[in-house]
Amino acid sequence: xxxxxxxxxxxxxxxxxxxxxxxxxxxxxxxxxxxxxxxxxxxxxxxxxxxxxxxxxxxxxxxxxxxxxxxxxxxxxxxxxxxxxxxxxxxxxxxxxxxxxxxxxxxxxxxxxxxxxxxxxxxxxxxxxxxxxxxxxxxxxxxxxxxxxxxxxxxxxxxxxxxxxxxxxxxxxxxxxxxxxxxxxxxxxxxxxxxxxxxxxxxxxxxxxxxxxxxxxxxxxxxxxxxxxxxxxxxxxxxxxxxxxxxxxxxxxxxxxxxxxxxxxxxxxx
Amino acid sequence: xxxxxxxxxxxxxxxxxxxxxxxxxxxxxxxxxxxxxxxxxxxxxxxxxxxxxxxxxxxxxxxxxxxxxxxxxxxxxxxxxxxxxxxxxxxxxxxxxxxxxxxxxxxxxxxxxxxxxxxxxxxxxxxxxxxxxxxxxxxxxxxxxxxxxxxxxxxxxxxxxxxxxxxxxxxxxxxxxxxxxxxxxxxxxxxxxxxxxxxxxxxxxxxxxxxxxxxxxxxxxxxxxxxxxxxxxxxxxxxxxxxxxxxxxxxxxxxxxxxxxxxxxxxxxxxxxxxxxx
Numbered sequence: 001x002x003x004x005x006x007x008x009x010x011x012x013x014x015x016x017x018x019x020x021x022x023x024x025x026x027x028x029x030x031x032x033x034x035x036x037x038x039x040x041x042x043x044x045x046x047x048x049x050x051x052x053x054x055x056x057x058x059x060x061x062x063x064x065x066x067x068x069x070x071x072x073x074x075x076x077x078x079x080x081x082x083x084x085x086x087x088x089x090x091x092x093x094x095x096x097x098x099x100x101x102x103x104x105x106x107x108x109x110x111x112x113x114x115x116x117x118x119x120x121x122x123x124x125x126x127x128x129x130x131x132x133x134x135x136x137x138x139x140x141x142x143x144x145x146x147x148x149x150x151x152x153x154x155x156x157x158x159x160x161x162x163x164x165x166x167x168x169x170x171x172x173x174x175x176x177x178x179x180x181x182x183x184x185x186x187x188x189x190x191x192x193x194x195x196x197x198x199x200x201x202x203x204x205x206x207x208x209x210x211x212x213x214x215x216x217x218x219x220x221x222x223x224x225x226x227x228x229x230x231x232x233x234x235x236x237x238x239x240x241x242x243x244x245x246x247x248x249x250x251x252x253x254x255x256x257x258x259x260x261x262x263x264x265x266x267x268x269x270x
Numbered sequence: 271x272x273x274x275x276x277x278x279x280x281x282x283x284x285x286x287x288x289x290x291x292x293x294x295x296x297x298x299x300x301x302x303x304x305x306x307x308x309x310x311x312x313x314x315x316x317x318x319x320x321x322x323x324x325x326x327x328x329x330x331x332x333x334x335x336x337x338x339x340x341x342x343x344x345x346x347x348x349x350x351x352x353x354x355x356x357x358x359x360x361x362x363x364x365x366x367x368x369x370x371x372x373x374x375x376x377x378x379x380x381x382x383x384x385x386x387x388x389x390x391x392x393x394x395x396x397x398x399x400x401x402x403x404x405x406x407x408x409x410x411x412x413x414x415x416x417x418x419x420x421x422x423x424x425x426x427x428x429x430x431x432x433x434x435x436x437x438x439x440x441x442x443x444x445x446x447x448x449x450x451x452x453x454x455x456x457x458x459x460x461x462x463x464x465x466x467x468x469x470x471x472x473x474x475x476x477x478x479x480x481x482x483x484x485x486x487x488x489x490x491x492x493x494x495x496x497x498x499x500x501x502x503x504x505x506x507x508x509x510x511x512x513x514x515x516x517x518x519x520x521x522x523x524x525x526x527x528x529x530x531x532x533x534x535x536x537x538x539x540x541x542x543x544x545x546x547x548x
Contacts, residue, residue, distance in 0.1 A: 058409065071439070077414075080410050083403070086403045086406040091402075157371065157375070159339075161340055161342050161343065164340035168525065169290050173290070175533060176532040176536050180536065181540075201519070202308060202310070205308065227313065231484050231488060235484040239485045242485060
């Protein structure tokens with residue numbers, strides 16, 4: 001049976017690929033319609049079952065002993081198909097996200113709500129990026145490639161960098177206003193911060209660069225002090241936090257896997 | 271808001287627009303008037319460099335570029351430095367990304383460096399494109415690399431490419447270097463690093479991510495790091511090819527000094543005005 005399934009999902013000659021794609025689209029639409037119309041009483045157990053089976057696959061593959069000769073167990077060969085299925089699901093979630101975005105912002109535009117022009121800009125940008133992105137990949141039209149280049153490199157990446165770099169300005173303003181030595185703890189914190197900051201940049205390192213390496217005063221070099229603060233004091237605290245996070249993550253993973261999790265997402269009717 | 275009275279009160283409440291302008295000036299000035307600063311190589315950078323140096327010619331290195339335009343200032347010089355080093359060493363290089371923007375940006379960098387070094391696509395290096403779901407990809411590549419990365423960024427099959435010959439699973443990989451703006455190193459350590467004890471795992475994070483990597487550096491699970499733009503400048507110095515990161519060190523240094531100066535000024539105002547009030 002597995003071989004028949006593998007054959008069905010395996011590579012196909014180019015001439016029949018459009019039929020497979022059309023079949024997959026029709027099948028997907030039917031499944032989505034079925035899922036939407038499923039009563040929530042049936043939907044919850046279905047989600048729980050699928051979640052459990054998906055988790056069980058990876059857990060079993062991890063814990064099952066492997067054959068020394070092939071370095072595989074009975075599930076190893078299905079890791080790649082599972083990854084491909086995961087990519088498909090990621091693609092589908094992206095589609096759902098786009099549909100949701102179009103619905104929300106389309107409504108804003110149709111009802112001329114406050115800031116409707118922002119919604120127009122968002123949808124126009126999204127459509128332009130999708131259209132020219134596809135043309136860049138699949139068409140030989142030079143003009144389209146140039147437009148995509150302007151949209152992606154000229155605008156998107158630079159706007160992304162601009163948004164991120166704004167943080168630097170806020171950090172300067174916030175550290176100037178917030179860093180007041182009001183207590184012993186604040187003094188220790190600021191001293192450590194100053195040492196790490198100085199040890200982080202060449203101009204700070206230049207201050208103690210005159211102290212000979214491997215001399216008895218080597219420990220006074222800023223990079224050595226910084227390394228000690230980060231690798232000893234800071235790392236110890238981080239290990240403790242990481243350990244706590246790890247245990248917490250394990251507990252949460254188990255709860256999600258077994259559909260025991262309760263809260264905003266898991267209790268609301270969907 | 272109450273208007274500050276004395277000079278000491280004013281020192282504690284400098285208009286934020288003046289602060290922004292000062293920062294802008296200290297960042298822009300060194301770009302036009304470069305400041306030559308000595309580079310001190312950190313042990314973590316040296317360890318990453320040594321790890322790449324220790325791989326024999328023809329070894330297989332995977333470079334993952336999980337970053338986007340927002341962190342380009344730090345991650346781009348890191349990517350360029352690591353690719354240049356690997357290519358200068360004659361290693362086979364496979365680049366890929368878990369970020370859509372990262373895939374495009376890393377492709378441009380790799381193409382440029384490969385052209386400079388004389389690397390041939392498909393024979394010496396390959397770009398495996400964008401892959402969603404990092405942990406699923408990692409889990410899959412441990413056992414089957416050709417199956418996981420069956421096509422390159424153009425959709426061409428990778429199995430016949432000379433660069434991928436002899437690469438079956440993680441046991442055939444000499445090093446993985448992740449260049450990222452996120453905590454993705456945890457996934458690599460959890461799912462991949464332990465599967466091949468001989469393989470070296472390097473991590474190139476943005477500066478803010480650096481402190482949390484130290485426990486893993488100490489344990490040896492991360493062989494070495496390139497710490498933000500400063501780490502990239504150190505690496506550029508090690509491979510003797512000064513680039514963007516080295517050029518940016520003046521701006522970074524002055525910005526740090528400005529922050530410290532402002533904190534000191536604010537505290538002087540705070541202490542004097544508190545002493546005067548009794």
